[in-house]
Amino acid sequence: MNNRAIDRLLALVERPSRYIGGEVNSIRKDHSRCELTFGLAFPDAYEVGMSHLGLQILYSILNDETSVAAERFFAPWPDMERLLRQTNTPLMSLESQTPLNRFDIIGFSLQYELSYTNVIAMLELGGVPIFASDRGSHDPLVIAGGPCAFNPEPVAPFFDAIVIGEGEDVITDITRTVTEGKKKGYRRNDFLAVLALIDGVYVPSVHRYGEIITKRTVSDINNWPVPEKPIVPSMKTIHDRVTLEIARGCSRGCRFCQAGMVWRPTRERIPELLGSMAENMLCSTGHDELSLLSLSSGDYSLIESLLTMFMNRYHERKIALALPSMRVETLTGTLIDQIKRVRKTSFTLAPEAGTQRLRNVINKGNTEENLIATTKRVFDAGWKSVKLYFMIGLPTETDDDLAGITDLAYKVLKEGGKKRQLTVSLSTFIPKPHTPFQWHRQISLQEIQERQDFFKKTIRHRNINLRWHDGRMSLLEGILSRGDRKIASLILKAYEQGCRFDGWGDQFRFERWQQALTESNIAIDDYLRERDVDERLPWDKIDCGLDKSFLLEEYHKSFRGDTTEDCRFGNCHRCGVCDKERRIILAADLTEQRDIPAPSSSIPKDPAASEKKFRIQFAKQGTGSLLSHLETTSVLIRAITRSGLSFVFTDGFHPHPKVSFGLACPVGTESMCEFADMHLKNPPEDINDWIRNINDVLPDGLEVLNITKLDPSAPPLSAAITGYRHTMYLPEDALRRRRDTMEDTINAFLAQDEWIVTKEKKGKQTCKNIRPFVTDLKFNENDRSLVMTSRVLVNGGVNPWEILKNVIGIDDETAKLTRIVKTAPILSDGKNHHGKRNDF
Structure with missing residues (x-):
């Protein structure tokens, strides 16, 4: 590397x-x-x-x-x-x-x-x-x-x-x-x-x-298992867990939902295959959460049996389950009870609309009674918060429908009681290609903002967190999603204006898009307008399997308020998707035994498991030094899990491994002396085998150097380590101008009682006296290095870059490019420990 x-x-x-x-x-x-x-x-x-x-x-x-x-x-x-x-x-x-x-x-x-x-x-x-x-x-x-x-x-x-x-x-x-x-x-x-x-x-x-x-369709997803050795990111990702796709496609028929239309028909994986894939993925990654993915996880035909199977297998290993996409009426008491056995992962429920009339228009298929009953079950089971997802700007929407969202939010909050929290999330409806609403207009930016202002005034409660999607982003998404080839020039102009990461709020620059719209001669209303049903649409060249007559019939039914039942449980609606090659595949039809027996866990329950405490020393070198403290802790914990060792977990609603780490090592600093204390169940006797096994599953740049068994009464790392020694290898260019004055600079610093440095973080300036943290600072001419001995106090420690910039006078970029190595800990017994291994 x-x-x-x-x-x-x-x-x-x-x-x-x-x-x-x-x-x-x-x-x-x-x-x-x-x-x-x-x-x-x-x-x-x-x-x-x-x-x-x-x-x-x-x-x-x-x-x-x-x-x-x-x-x-x-x-x-x-x-x-x-x-x-x-x-x-x-x-x-x-x-x-x-x-x-x-x-x-x-x-x-x-x-x-x-x-x-x-x-x-x-x-x-x-x-x-x-x-x-x-x-x-x-x-x-x-x-x-x-x-x-x-x-x-x-x-x-x-x-x-x-x-x-x-x-x-x-x-x-x-x-x-x-x-x-x-x-x-x-x-x-x-x-x-x-x-x-x-x-x-x-x-x-x-x-x-x-x-x-x-379109290409995989007829049976059971023939295409998900990767059983997925890449394990070293940094925290948006969804930091194992994702297991249990089903693909949806036939609920929500008229606004592109995914539910284009990914038809519904195809489910059988439980036996899911069980094997889940075990292999968890063992190969070390993750502590398994997400069951589909467009509507609760619609999986054997969901209760599947969830019970997984929880019986994994609750002793403290592996949590998450159902990221749930319809209101499918979140049963059984599912709630199973999920909470390890950790209360979050629930997001999507009523979409505030009134039954509008839910019928969009063919949502659930009721206010469903929502109230479901949220009551969730709150009664111990959850303190629930997220509700609504859309604004839906076809035929009225002021009464908007008021219905506010009323529904307060009804749910009342059901939960005083100590419950509710998040209400609002997004703007965007007519998408290949949906029954593909012909409908999208509301303007002014209309979006008026609706959002309405909710800012009507939803004002300390226990309700109101969130809304930036209407300007929705405006652009509408233009891009139903655009023709002319839009390519708009995208290029926006790029040339400097637009990047436009879906990120802190990076979005609407004024640049406005300039691009002007330069491209793109009229916004031409793309947000209602389409004539006989009009040729830019995406008509794409056949996603749905007959246009079906989409048109659903479009007309929406204005009548007529609903269409799920074809999995009723009549075929002749949407055009199913044929000899493509058909609905339900796990319940493929599995003879509906009550799936729970397979034995790969790590059997041991009520008499002995708990032992160990101290692990590891190195961060090369690319490993670029991991943050939190990233490093996560990587190491997962590696230990992958190696086959079993952690002892904390008690409570959110159990986590009993592991504690030493003082955070700054990003970019290499180290030969990082430490962590961990509690393990029934560990093997040969510690050298552990070290080899853990190192075999660590990413580049991290290496376990030593593991020591500790007495249960041994002091924690925070008491055992009182300081560190760092070596800073100065670049020749930076040293050339300072070599003659280096000793004087160091002596002047050590002679002071105070050395105040100013730092800016998130727009705020803070002052810090770094002198008390440094016990010794020496310059070594032979290898052009500074060797600093520092101590850890109750208010933290000193970052080597603070010395380079504020004492030696090196500029910020050069300081960041300076190689710094943490070489040894200073222990509470007053000894300095050197070498690759530190037993204490």
């Missing part, structure tokens, strides 16, 4: 762990031994992309092919983008630091319209021409897929090919086609021509006006 082009930049950016790679279960192949290289590009921050199951699935499928090397790219945060441009450093993969433009294929995942400017940024930073028409024979093939691809036109000029539908089998069709083309010496136009022959692949430069592209 040394001498990488990007390493020098990592010390200068926010959250360098986004860029270091080397995570557990990541795969690096020798490109010279592979026939094809594939760059998986996610146009958002690492922590978002690594939370996406689809990326992990494609990564696993591609790398299972011995002839294919698949590596990952994420959008660099603005601070990193600036440095890449300033230093002329290309965007590189995490696995091998190979520039983007050296891959045969680049595949973008389009999950959110407001990430489109990031796509352009990644292409340009990677040295790839932005427009497909400008690419030559030596440039990669740039393809895309994901939910946004169901209207490919706004981004069609940027891509050589766009995959419509599910990617598991089509991705191998693409790689094999391109591999064969490389062997035959295809030119770029030849590649595009053969890609256009693959079902579900849209090639904008090849397909003619009026040609229909039919």
Whole structure:
């Protein structure tokens, strides 16, 4: 991991762990031994992309092919983008630091319209021409897929090919086609021509006006298990847990929901397969939470039996279960009771509308009584908070419907009692392609703000947290989601104005988009307006399986307030999706025994388990030094779990491993003496085996050096360690101007009782006297190093960078680039401990 082009930049950016790679279960192949290289590009921050199951699935499928090397790219945060441009450093993969433009294929995942400017940024930073028409024979093939691809036109000029539908089998069709083309010496136009022959692949430069592209569908997801060794990020991600897809598709028929329409039909995985996959994923990652993923987890036909099976297996191991997407009426008492056996993971319930009339319009299919009864069960089971999700701007919405949201929120809060908390989240309805509401207008920005102002006035209670989505983002999302090919010029103009990470509130710059709209001659109302039902829509070339007549009938039924029942439990509504290849698959129909027996846990319950305390010493070097303290603790705990050791857990509603760590090591500081105390159940006798086993499952840059058994009465780390010794290796350029005065500078500092430094954090300045923390400071001419001995006091310690900047006088950037190593602890017995191992 040394001498990488990007390493020098990592010390200068926010959250360098986004860029270091080397995570557990990541795969690096020798490109010279592979026939094809594939760059998986996610146009958002690492922590978002690594939370996406689809990326992990494609990564696993591609790398299972011995002839294919698949590596990952994420959008660099603005601070990193600036440095890449300033230093002329290309965007590189995490696995091998190979520039983007050296891959045969680049595949973008389009999950959110407001990430489109990031796509352009990644292409340009990677040295790839932005427009497909400008690419030559030596440039990669740039393809895309994901939910946004169901209207490919706004981004069609940027891509050589766009995959419509599910990617598991089509991705191998693409790689094999391109591999064969490389062997035959295809030119770029030849590649595009053969890609256009693959079902579900849209090639904008090849397909003619009026040609229909039919989505790809995996007929039975039981034939496509999820990755059983998913990559374990070293930093905390948005969804920091194991994600197990239990079902795909939904037939509830909510008329606003694009996912529920385009991912039909419903297909469930059988419990036996889910049980095996969950165990393998948890053992290979060390995660302590399992999320059961589908568009509506409570609709899984054997959900109560499945949840009981998992909780019987995992409650002793303190692995929590989460159901991230629940319909109000499917959250039963049984599910609630099972989930709380380990940890009360959060519930988000989505009534969507405030009145029954409007819920019928959108075909939501649940009632106010359902919501009140469900929230009462949740509160009675001990949960202190619930989240409710509503939409504003729905078709036929009236003032009474808005008032109904307020009334419903207060009814739920009243049901919970005085000490309960409620979060009410408001988002703006956006008409999406391939839904019954695709013809409906989207409300204007002024209307959005008026509705939000209404709720700011009517929902005012200390126990209700009101949240709303930025209406300006919703406005742009509406333009981009129903746009035509003209919108590509808008996206490019916004990119040129500096727009990046437009879905992030702190990065969103609406005024830049306004300027781009003006320069592109795009009229907002042209894209938010109501469409005529006979009008040809930009996405009509895409066949997602739904007959247009079905969507139109649902559109008309909505205005009559007529509802459509779920076809899983009633009549077929002739939507057009199901045929001989595509049909509804329910686990209950495939499983003979409905009451699933709980399999034995891989770690059996031991009521007489003995608890023992140990002190672990570990090193952080190279990229390991770029992990924050919290990231390091998480990585180490998961590694210990993966190695097969069992933690003792705390009691209470939120149990966690009994582990305590020493003083936080600053990001960028290497260390040979990090410590943690941990309590284990029935540990093996051979500690050397532990060390080997843990090191085998640690990511790059972390290494366990020693483990010592402690007496139960041994003092905690906070009492045992009173200070540390650091060595700072000064760059020659920084030392040249200070060598003659270094000793005088150090002596002047040590002679003082006070040395005040000023720090600014989050806009606030604080003053700190750093002198009491430093007991010794010496300069070593031989290796151009400063050696500092410092102590830890009740109010903290001193950061070596504070010495470099405020005592030695080195500028901030040079200080950050200085190699610093924490070499030894100072113990309470007054001894200085040196060497690789420290037994105390």
